[in-house]
Amino acid sequence: MFEAIAFYLFAFLTISMFYITVTTSQALYALTALAAGMIFISAFFFILGADFLGAVQIVVYSGAVMALYAFGMMFFDTTREVKEKQGNKAIIFGLGTISAVLIVLIFAAPLVSGNAEALFPMTPGAGNTQEVGMVLFTKYLVPFEVAAVMLLVAMISGIVLAGKKMDLSLTLMNEDEIREMRREENKKVLS
Amino acid sequence: MNNEQFNDRNVSNDYFLVDIEDYPTDGWGKFKRVIKRSFRGELFVGLWVVLREMIRFDIHTVKYPEEKMPIGPRYRAVHEMKRLWESDTERCIGCGLCEKICISNCIRIDTKIDENSRKEVSEYSINLGRCIFCGYCAEVCPELAITHGGEYENASDQREHFVMYEDMLTPLDKMKAATQLEFEGFGAITPHEDERVKKTPLAY
Amino acid sequence: METAYLIETVIKIVVILLIFSALAGIGTYFERKVLAFMQRRLGPMNVGPFGLLQVAADGIKLFTKEDIVPSGVVARIFKIAPVITAATAFMAAAAIPFLPSFTLFGYEVHPIVADxxxxxxxxxxxxxxxxxxxxxxxxxxxxKFALISAARGAAVFISYEVVTGLSILAPIMMVGSLSLIDFNEYQISNGWIVFAQPVAFILFWIAAFAETGRTPFHLIANDHEIIDGFGTEYSGMRWGLFAIGEYANMFFISFVISLLFLGGYGDGSLLGALALLGKVAFFFFFFLWTRAAWPDVRPDQLMWLCWKVLMPIAVINIVITGIVMM
Known part of the structure; x- marks a missing residue:
């Protein structure tokens, strides 16, 4: 009974949070609702007994949404409402509804036909974390490693992109050097 | 507690200039500096210093309303009016110099001729809300009548915190007990002044 | 059985909430006293004997102060924010075993809300x-000061989560479990982890300072440059909730360090329980001690320390641990 209560409570909370995320025009509300929704999702993992995935959900998504906050802080005045440019509302609603229905169909079809079955039955005696590890390093080893390499590439390219002119320090240069540098920069723009 | 500690202005001779190295600019130099700073244990020196003070428990707090620091004789707090030692009468002769010199215009003095045809102070007040405690009144007073006392707790619920003549005047019972403190501070004659006096050469 | 478990859990939650919100208040008293003694002062002395009732005075003040929500703020978020700090601090306490299990009136009590x-x-x-x-x-x-503090908070969060996670990875590899009780059991037979993993211990300790925002890394609410940071516009009990969250976090992270690296409560005897409390007291004292002794670092120095020093050391530590374990 407690499980049912918890499930419906968190289902309601999650859906309402994501509803706020989509509908509000206040950036801070949207981001906070997104973070709250992501954390409420972890409750489902805990209800299903997948503690490890639940905790990972909290850790990963709280960090990810934190990065979104950083962008929000840089791009908006988060205390004001954002004026959205809206095109044809009918097209937006139509496409949104169709894609939502499609996604629900894709995930619900196997459940309805009863084809969903666990490919990796629980190993007796192994804990939650070990289960995840075993699947990850046997069946899904290649996707796991590919994802790891992709992340490494992304990290290195991030460093390269952000690291331009990092050896230049305006505080260590004197006035003339700075002026000279500005002139050089302007030259490149004009030519 | 005597006043000598307030006169000791000599700082110790242990002061020296700290020798600061130039900041390294290349990577290797910075790395060496990081290693040096990390393993020299300066952080633990700081920790030890505060812990030592905690263990030693040498508390320097003055619990103010119960304990008070002694203040120097030249401290310029609320004014006092002195009496003459010989006759217990007021020293103030009502010359009005203090009113004239007061740069914040906070002294008000009124005089009248009394029945003995002597000049007498009829009204004297100092607006402590305006007074900046510069000490000019005490300095200019020819009779050493108005002086600065050591009473610094003059909080008030209004800005115009007057002190009247009667409040400042040394009470008679204090004179009877001969406990009026002679003013050593601002405008007073310094001790042993007689020895330093040079006679004006009359030959001019 | 189900009902008994539920009642037991609720009682545990209430006890933990009461004890640690009270401890958070008394923590401020200890902080003021310790800092005062280290700076040759007396600290609070006037309310009650040795100022012990200062906590009550502060509490009454905070509760009765006017709760100001300035115009121009995003009111709902502004009101929720302090609750998040306080609530998450206590939510984290759910998985901490505060004491070894003991028997009370013939009923075995595990002082952990959810194992x-x-x-x-x-x-x-x-x-x-x-x-x-x-x-x-x-x-x-x-x-603007609050915004600067928020930006610093985001930066600290994103970077020091990495150090925390990587530094405890090596001990987790040794123990082979993520449960604090398993850590405790492991250390009974194999000795304290701090002797096997001194580097991880120090890294985790440093990261704990950043996570709780204590002095060497006190830049989220740095009084001398950005007023009170995020707390600038807060008043009354909303500000108080931030303080309660901060101090409760300090206590909980002290428990976590003691349990992870310093043997926890040992074999579960009374002596072991007292030893755990002693270790927690030391770590809490160390938070206050550094505040008296050490200067604050700049945000760029903090980032430098995290990404260029601590993270590489943590990764090297993991690699070496892996090689040794193979």
């Missing part, structure tokens, strides 16, 4: 969520 087998991950995740409080409070305040 989930991923305790450490859960605690660190929830403590990380706790930094949403300063972030949201700072961003909703419509105040």
């Amino acid at each position: 989930i087998n991923i305790g450490i991950l859960y605690i660190l995740g929830i403590m990380g969520v706790g930094l949403y409080g300063p972030l949201l409070g700072g961003m909703a305040s419509a105040n």
